Amino acid sequence: MKSPLKIVLVGMPGSGKSTFGRQIAKQLNFTFIDLDQVIEKETGKKIREIFTLEGEGKFREYETFFLEKTLASEDGLVLSTGGGTPCFNDNMEVINQKGVSVYLDVSLEEINKRLLRDQTGKRPMFAGLDEGEITLKLKNLILQREFYYLKSKIILSGEDISTDHLLSALMGFFK
């Protein structure tokens, strides 16, 4: 029988949710799901296209809809959310009701470095911005979003972002 556990990773773009999510899913033999990929598959559109053709508001509607659907249907799950997912439409409450939320708390400096490195146009939130603007936008986003991220049941910061640390935090959580 599959474990009913649903681990939901939250954090800024560039915090490594997908990479870390794949590692932890492999270790636990859970299914890994990336919410952005679900949205792209189900709508038949790229995230970038949704932002440019339908606007961010519509993207947030899709995001909430597919978050709820995924959390309702999958067990033994590691779900990587988008950076903004917990911050709209009571999504953080839904996440905490259905699963164990884990915030990957990566420093602003590190995220900034990563985003500047892989600005390939796949992140519409930062499309068309120069380096200074990306840094400023990041600072503003973190200020708005930490309020939601910090509602997570488990917070892994910096060096502690490892599968070992998450596994021991999960054990403590269910003791």
Ligand code: S3P
């Ligand atoms: C967003 C982050 C993206 C994606 C969308 C919006 C955000 O996901 O959901 O472009 O609002 O920060 P990642 O966090 O995986 O980059």
